[in-house]
Amino acid sequence: MWHRSPCCSPIHMARGQQKLQSQQKSAEKAAKVKKQQGHSANDQKKAAQKALQHICSVCKSQMPDPKTYKQHFENKHPKAELPDFLKNI
Ligand SMILES: [Zn+2]
Numbered sequence: 788m789w790h791r792s793p794c795c796s797p798i799h800m801a802r803g804q805q806k807l808q809s810q811q812k813s814a815e816k817a818a819k820v821k822k823q824q825g826h827s828a829n830d831q832k833k834a835a836q837k838a839l840q841h842i843c844s845v846c847k848s849q850m851p852d853p854k855t856y857k858q859h860f861e862n863k864h865p866k867a868e869l870p871d872f873l874k875n876i
Pocket of ligand 1: 843847848863
């Protein structure tokens with residue numbers, strides 16, 4: 788029985804496998820949580836950008852898009868200087 792070292796007994800192998808499986812499971816769980824966190828952080832960033840993007844610098848009105856903002860600016864604030872980012876629209 789020279790080839791049977793204690794480490795290769797079926798009991799030890801089963802225990803090793805169980806440990807491996809639980810490690811894999813916790814790794815999957817961690818990856819899932821990480822993915823979800825990353826997703827929501829991205830959404831929050833987008834929402835924040837959107838909220839900041841189209842607020843009239845003169846009267847603080849919220850604009851749904853840059854074109855509306857530009858029209859609003861030209862109509863309501865013809866004497867104010869058009870913001871640079873609206874000049875190309
Ligand atoms: Zn305005």
